[in-house]
Amino acid sequence: MDILLGSLVSGLLLGMVLALVALGLTIIFGMMDIVNFAHGEFLMLGMYTGLLTSQATGLDPLFTLPVAALVGFLLGVLCYTGFVKYLLRGPMIAQLLGTFGLMLFLRNMALMFFGANDRSLHTGLLVGKSFDIGSGIIVSATKLAVAVLAVLSFVAIWLLMNRTRLGKALTATALNRQGARYMGIPTERMNALAWGIGGGSTTVAGALIVNFWAVNPYVGLTFTMIAFTVVALGG
Numbered sequence: 320m321d322i323l324l325g326s327l328v329s330g331l332l333l334g335m336v337l338a339l340v341a342l343g344l345t346i347i348f349g350m351m352d353i354v355n356f357a358h359g360e361f362l363m364l365g366m367y368t369g370l371l372t373s374q375a376t377g378l379d380p381l382f383t384l385p386v387a388a389l390v391g392f393l394l395g396v397l398c399y400t401g402f403v404k405y406l407l408r409g410p411m412i413a414q415l416l417g418t419f420g421l422m423l424f425l426r427n428m429a430l431m432f433f434g435a436n437d438r439s440l441h442t443g444l445l446v447g448k449s450f451d452i453g454s455g456i457i458v459s460a461t462k463l464a465v466a467v468l469a470v471l472s473f474v475a476i477w478l479l480m481n482r483t484r485l486g487k488a489l490t491a492t493a494l495n496r497q498g499a500r501y502m503g504i505p506t507e508r509m510n511a512l513a514w515g516i517g518g519g520s521t522t523v524a525g526a527l528i529v530n531f532w533a534v535n536p537y538v539g540l541t542f543t544m545i546a547f548t549v550v551a552l553g554g
Contacts, residue, residue: 325456332458335466336528340542341549342472343391343521348550350493350513353407356418357398358546359539360425361518365391365525366534367429370438380443380530381464387526388519395518399511422539429536439533446530461530468527472520479516489513 344358365387372383398421406417440446448460480486491499492509500506525534532538 328456328458329462332462332466335469336462336524337545337549338553339465339469339472339524339527340521341546341553342469342476342524343517343519344546345550345553346476346513346517346520350489350517351407351510353403353414354418355517356415356543357422357425358521359541359543360422360429361391361394361521361539362525362528362542363429363534363536363539364394364425365522366529366532366538367433367438367525368522369526369529370440370534373440373443380440380446380526384468384523384526387522391522392515392519394522395514395516396511398518399514403514404507404510422543426536426539433536435535435537437533437535440530443530459531461527465527465530469524472523476516476520485512 340362343361344355347353347355347358368387368390369380369383372378372386373380376383402417402421406414409417443461445460445464450458450460450463478486480490488499488504489509489512491502491504492506492513496506499509
């Protein structure tokens with residue numbers, strides 16, 4: 320029984336981590352109906368951002384999240400304005416191959432700058448720590464923190480989409496892009512913003528995950544497949 324409870328708690332925490340990973344993919348796919356094969360590479364860059372920022376500044380990894388969010392937001396906007404918006408003019412196969420090419424580009428750029436070796440955090444407020452909550456259940460402190468921040472991220476995105484004018488403009492663009500444009504909504508700006516929000520939430524997930532997962536340029540592939548599975552099962 321103790322083993323079962325421990326497995327359930329561990330599974331729930333890991334599920335929250337994976338849901339956070341899939342959040343950025345859900346925003347982009349839901350807004351623009353385009354599959355972003357480079358999603359895992361955004362996560363990988365978020366992991367490197369958290370790792371390198373912590374090592375360069377001496378800050379605790381948890382305090383690097385604003386930097387990761389800014390990097391992801393700017394990267395998402397840049398990818399849309401400089402590349403993705405041109406793909407939308409072509410057929411679906413062009414969009415699929417285009418984001419696949421973006422994935423290869425980002426992965427190889429990371430390989431060139433960071434090398435192929437695994438890197439991991441060894442110091443931090445929660446790194447390597449765990450809690451014994453009784454009945455033989457051991458909870459990883461980092462995974463628990465990620466789960467809590469994942470819930471906060473979900474609430475923040477829900478409030479943005481359902482309680483603000485900006486969120487209503489994003490939703491209108493997702494439902495009917497042409498109709499939204501006729502109503503005066505700057506749909507191109509909304510699309511760029513969706514990519515920025517999606518990129519920012521993904522890199523934040525990466526900066527959290529690097530607290531307990533080693534990073535290398537190829538780590539994004541694992542999380543891409545998981546994110547697609549979560550989106551497919553979750554709707």
